[in-house]
Amino acid sequence: MSDLLIAFLSLLLAGLRMATPMIFASMGGLMSERSGVVNIALEGFMLTGAFIAAVVAYYSHSAWAGWAMALAAGSLIGALYAFFVIELKADQIVTGTAINILTVGVMPFLTKILFNSTGSTPGIALEDRFSFEPTVMAFVLVAGVAYWFYETHSGLWLQFAGEHPEALSSAGVSVRKVRWFSVITSGALAAMGGASLSTFLASSYSPMMTGGRGFMALAALIFGRWKPLPALAACLFFGVTDALQIRLQGVAIGGVEVPVQFIQILPYVVTIIALAGFFGKSEAPKALGKVL
Amino acid sequence: MKRTFAGFALGLVIALSLTSLAGENPFHIAGILYNSAFGSRYDLGLTLFYTTPLIFCGLSVALAFHSGLFNIGGEGQLTMATLTAAAIGVFLPNVPFPLAPLLALAGALAMAGFWGFVAGWLRAVRGSHEVIVTIMLNFIAAGLASWFTLRVIPNPNSQNPETALVGAGYFLKDYDLVAKFFPDTPVSAALVIAIFVAICVWVLLWKTTFGYELRVVGANPDAANRAGISEKKIRIWAMGLAGALAGFVALGEVMGSAGQFKVGFSADYGFIGIAVALLAQNNPIGVIFAAFLMGALHKGASDLDLETTTITRDFSKIIQSLIILGVASHGLWVWKTRTKGKKRQS
Numbered sequence: 001m002s003d004l005l006i007a008f009l010s011l012l013l014a015g016l017r018m019a020t021p022m023i024f025a026s027m028g029g030l031m032s033e034r035s036g037v038v039n040i041a042l043e044g045f046m047l048t049g050a051f052i053a054a055v056v057a058y059y060s061h062s063a064w065a066g067w068a069m070a071l072a073a074g075s076l077i078g079a080l081y082a083f084f085v086i087e088l089k090a091d092q093i094v095t096g097t098a099i100n101i102l103t104v105g106v107m108p109f110l111t112k113i114l115f116n117s118t119g120s121t122p123g124i125a126l127e128d129r130f131s132f133e134p135t136v137m138a139f140v141l142v143a144g145v146a147y148w149f150y151e152t153h154s155g156l157w158l159q160f161a162g163e164h165p166e167a168l169s170s171a172g173v174s175v176r177k178v179r180w181f182s183v184i185t186s187g188a189l190a191a192m193g194g195a196s197l198s199t200f201l202a203s204s205y206s207p208m209m210t211g212g213r214g215f216m217a218l219a220a221l222i223f224g225r226w227k228p229l230p231a232l233a234a235c236l237f238f239g240v241t242d243a244l245q246i247r248l249q250g251v252a253i254g255g256v257e258v259p260v261q262f263i264q265i266l267p268y269v270v271t272i273i274a275l276a277g278f279f280g281k282s283e284a285p286k287a288l289g290k291v292l
Numbered sequence: 293m294k295r296t297f298a299g300f301a302l303g304l305v306i307a308l309s310l311t312s313l314a315g316e317n318p319f320h321i322a323g324i325l326y327n328s329a330f331g332s333r334y335d336l337g338l339t340l341f342y343t344t345p346l347i348f349c350g351l352s353v354a355l356a357f358h359s360g361l362f363n364i365g366g367e368g369q370l371t372m373a374t375l376t377a378a379a380i381g382v383f384l385p386n387v388p389f390p391l392a393p394l395l396a397l398a399g400a401l402a403m404a405g406f407w408g409f410v411a412g413w414l415r416a417v418r419g420s421h422e423v424i425v426t427i428m429l430n431f432i433a434a435g436l437a438s439w440f441t442l443r444v445i446p447n448p449n450s451q452n453p454e455t456a457l458v459g460a461g462y463f464l465k466d467y468d469l470v471a472k473f474f475p476d477t478p479v480s481a482a483l484v485i486a487i488f489v490a491i492c493v494w495v496l497l498w499k500t501t502f503g504y505e506l507r508v509v510g511a512n513p514d515a516a517n518r519a520g521i522s523e524k525k526i527r528i529w530a531m532g533l534a535g536a537l538a539g540f541v542a543l544g545e546v547m548g549s550a551g552q553f554k555v556g557f558s559a560d561y562g563f564i565g566i567a568v569a570l571l572a573q574n575n576p577i578g579v580i581f582a583a584f585l586m587g588a589l590h591k592g593a594s595d596l597d598l599e600t601t602t603i604t605r606d607f608s609k610i611i612q613s614l615i616i617l618g619v620a621s622h623g624l625w626v627w628k629t630r631t632k633g634k635k636r637q638s
Contacts, residue, residue, distance in 0.1 A: 105609025
């Protein structure tokens with residue numbers, strides 16, 4: 001019995017680790033989407049953060065420096081996205097897709113210049129990597145976002161920007177500025193998620209290492225009804241599914257070995273079932289995707 | 293139209309300027325791109341080979357877009373289709389020629405249509421956002437395809453992740469004038485069929501009742517409801533059809549050239565299809581030309597690995613994304629005049 005308990009606890013712990021990048025990204029998504037800007041660029045933001053953190057941590061031998069630079073780079077690419085969708089009124093999904101493709105193209109361009117490699121960065125030494133800190137920070141972040149969201153004036157502004165932008169502007173607050181702030185923060189947070197991927201879960205940046213986690217973070221957000229704590233719960237659920245997926249590889253159920261690919265697609269199937277509202281309906285912010 | 297071209301040019305120029313950061317001469321890079329895309333009959337053949345799937349994927353995105361949906365799932369749909377066509381060809385190797393490719397194509401279209409239908413149904417009936425659902429379906433398709441290829445019908449003569457070859461009756465090549473005109477390239481009659489399908493989609497959208505209803509649903513769902521058009525039904529059909537259009541990719545890949553499904557054969561055709569539809573402003577005829585442009589860029593970039601020391605073929609992704617951004621920024625022109633106006637005031 002205690003074996004089972006240990007196995008269960010270690011699964012939970014692994015799930016917690018796997019959920020960490022998604023928690024950051026879904027908080028980023030929350031910022032952007034609650035302010036009314038659809039954000040499928042989370043994947044690209046994460047990839048950017050993962051890359052910058054790995055490069056900086058490699059050169060500086062400090063995961064914290066990598067983390068800080070990832071935050072800065074995430075803000076920058078968030079600002080780029082904000083410029084296109086808020087100022088130039090470009091379609092949010094088209095622009096998000098373009099940002100995702102752009103990051104996939106830019107990273108090999110940079111690794112070729114920096115390391116003469118076609119995509120990956122050199123490994124970061126174990127002592128230069130995080131051991132548990134990102135997971136703690138992720139939880140602190142969720143608490144902070146929830147408090148800020150529901151207990152402060154500026155948090156309320158953000159909610160209004162996504163629900164009733166007209167009401168906000170008639171109260172004398174610039175919806176444009178609120179959205180700019182939210183999208184930039186979104187980039188920074190998602191990049192931190194990426195950074196925890198390359199300096200915490202793995203030891204370097206490799207191409208496409210996010211593997212759809214940005215989209216899953218978005219799904220967790222929708223699953224969590226665009227609210228911080230339920231979104232956290234959804235991320236943890238996806239994290240445990242992800243950990244289970246790794247545990248189940250090579251395990252035979254009823255004498256038949258389950259193909260590894262079937263287990264790998266498990267999180268995606270769960271996401272679709274969640275999105276289909278079979279666990280309850282979720283309602284998007286009213287002004288989500290509406291251009292000013 | 294002018295703005296689309298301007299956006300395209302802007303994206304291309306910015307992308308090329310970036311190469312100077314890597315110590316390359318942008319004009320030199322532009323020359324490589326041009327030569328590699330159109331330099332010889334062989335190069336042009338390859339460009340047209342890439343154009344073919346891009347036409348289908350562009351049509352897929354465009355058709356869904358007219359119904360107000362975003363089909364970002366072309367990649368999963370074409371994967372399922374190509375796998376299905378290869379599977380039919382492997383399991384039924386002795387089917388004779390005219391019947392064989394038709395059978396494989398029918399299977400491919402049905403499977404891809406189903407893949408699109410799932411997303412359309414979930415959107416119409418359960419309200420799940422089609423963008424996330426189709427992205428998840430892309431990952432699921434990739435997983436299933438990898439399993440089926442490696443475990444069920446692997447190629448016994450190769451270490452690569454690819455299926456066994458289909459029966460001889462499935463190949464178009466003996467009857468294929470396009471392939472004969474471009475010897476040694478994988479381009480096939482699928483190109484002609486792509487152009488034909490584009491015309492069909494144009495007719496469907498603008499000359500049929502269904503097309504009219506589809507466009508009404510996309511333009512104004514409320515008006516559609518009042519006119520008695522079922523928004524749900526139209527959207528489910530639109531996604532199913534969009535899936536099937538992406539599924540046509542199997543034709544050029546399996547019957548036209550490779551004769552098998554290879555894991556990773558698609559150079560993100562499904563995603564570049566978005567750029568194609570955007571460039572063409574969702575006009576099916578425009579899709580043909582936009583696909584040719586994007587195909588040329590893709591082929592052009594493939595030689596960057598050899599011709600330069602610092603720029604790799606991934607550079608095509610940078611060009612494509614910047615072109616999407618350039619074309620998508622309709623507000624650019626408004627924004628420019630607005631900031632000009634501000635300056636005048638101050």
